[in-house]
Amino acid sequence: MILVWVLVGYCGVPMIGFIGYGILNPAELARITGFPPGSPFQTFTSWALLGIALASMLALRFRGTYLIGPAIAWAVFFVGATAIHFGQYGHAGALTHTNMLLILATHGLISVIILAGLGMSGVWRGEGRTREDAQG
Numbered sequence: 001m002i003l004v005w006v007l008v009g010y011c012g013v014p015m016i017g018f019i020g021y022g023i024l025n026p027a028e029l030a031r032i033t034g035f036p037p038g039s040p041f042q043t044f045t046s047w048a049l050l051g052i053a054l055a056s057m058l059a060l061r062f063r064g065t066y067l068i069g070p071a072i073a074w075a076v077f078f079v080g081a082t083a084i085h086f087g088q089y090g091h092a093g094a095l096t097h098t099n100m101l102l103i104l105a106t107h108g109l110i111s112v113i114i115l116a117g118l119g120m121s122g123v124w125r126g127e128g129r130t131r132e133d134a135q136g
Contacts, residue, residue, distance in 0.1 A: 003117030007056040009073045010110060015053035019046050034088070039061055052077070064123055071118045078111040 022029030023046050026037075030037035035045070056070045085103045086095065 002045070003071060003121050004059045004063070006068055006110065006113055006117060007059040007074070011114075012053050012056035012059070015049060016057070019050045022046050023050070028114070049077075067118065067121060068123055071114050074087065075111045075114045075118075078107045078114070082107040082111070117134060 015082065022032075023043075026042060026046075027034070029036045030039075030042060033042070035042035052070060052073045056074065059067055059070060082103055085107065086100075
């Protein structure tokens with residue numbers, strides 16, 4: 001259940017809002033993310049993130065092995081985002097303890113929680129229950 005809450009509550013609803021806002025306001029998204037405003041990469045990334053955020057929202061309806069897809073996609077995304085942010089601070093200035101903790105809390109730790117939740121869910125062993133299994 002923790003995995004579903006993280007997928008929907010952290011990777012789904014907030015990311016749909018953030019990316020939806022970014023698609024409508026590319027200059028503001030560029031300021032926040034550091035991408036050039038309106039660049040093809042920014043646009044592609046926005047639509048890709050919107051897609052995996054919507055896939056995360058489907059965790060409310062589907063359980064079992066369905067959760068593997070959005071969980072792996074977000075875990076890889078957040079590991080990459082952690083590495084990118086650490087690299088940015090290395091080039092743009094000092095990586096302070098506060099910045100490091102913020103990056104780890106909002107990106108690195110989320111990857112750990114997602115992967116731990118996926119491991120505890122039992123879907124790897126065929127034990128993950130679907131909503132239909134739980135009801136009947």
